[in-house]
Amino acid sequence: MRGGQIKLFDDTFHTVNYVFKAGEKRSRTTWVNYAYARRCDELKQPYPDWLTAYLDERNEVQKSPCLFGLPQLLTADAHQPVAIVEAPKTAIISTPYFPGFIWLAVGALSYLNAERLAPLRGRRIELFPDLSTDGRAFDRWNRVAGELLADGFQITVSTYLEDNATDEERVAGADLADFLLEQWPDQSPQWGE
Incomplete structure (x- = not known):
């Protein structure tokens, strides 16, 4: 696994958009590594080793982009x-x-x-x-x-x-x-x- 995308869909199976600054619309999309890090920060818990390695830009961990599936x-x-x-x-x-x-x-x-x-x-x-x-x-x-x-x-x-x-x-x-x-x-x- 190289990454996991989190995307919010509405009941018509389309991506939920929200209005960002200056009326710009963006989808409700993020990545598992960012969401997990944010949750650890909120709970004041240390990152697990895999997340620390994944977030380290100097690390050779291969991140997306691979084909989904x-x-x-x-x-x-x-x-x-x-x-x-x-x-x-x-x-x-x-x-x-x-x-x-x-x-x-x-x-x-x-x-x-x-x-x-x-x-x-x-x-x-x-x-x-x-x-x-x-x-x-x-x-x-x-x-x-x-x-x-x-x-x-x-x-x-x-x-x-x-x-x-x-x-x-x-x-x-x-x-x-x-x-x-x-x-x-x-x-x-x-x-x-």
């Missing part, structure tokens, strides 16, 4: 294809709908690169970029996929969202999870029932 490769069949999406939420939601893939996430549109995908070399990879108003998200991942293909990766880009999206979905920057969640009943699921 990467540990699945340890137990998955070597021939099982990998699907890559931008958000971890989308990888989680897509898994039961498309169990033929190992679902991973890069974490952000610009994080798709050869370094992050290096553990997938030799596997078949399909990218599922988010939507964007002008198609720039698809175009960017398609360009990067071309570079990765030239570098020896077995990679394709799905056109499913581009082919089936409405203008409203493009403006909203919808992703595969949004398409799948539209299929859920109108009422929110009651967790724990």
Whole structure:
């Protein structure tokens, strides 16, 4: 494990945003190491050794950025294809709908690169970029996929969202999870029932 992200979602499965200074909106996102350190500070307790090492900038502890869900490769069949999406939420939601893939996430549109995908070399990879108003998200991942293909990766880009999206979905920057969640009943699921 290299890190753990903590993200707050609302009952529509979208990231909760709050207004920061000067009207700037930010998501309710943090990291386990920061939250744990803050809690230790509040309780006036010493940091455990692993946290001290993790927070020490001089230390060689490798932190994110790895693919979300990467540990699945340890137990998955070597021939099982990998699907890559931008958000971890989308990888989680897509898994039961498309169990033929190992679902991973890069974490952000610009994080798709050869370094992050290096553990997938030799596997078949399909990218599922988010939507964007002008198609720039698809175009960017398609360009990067071309570079990765030239570098020896077995990679394709799905056109499913581009082919089936409405203008409203493009403006909203919808992703595969949004398409799948539209299929859920109108009422929110009651967790724990």
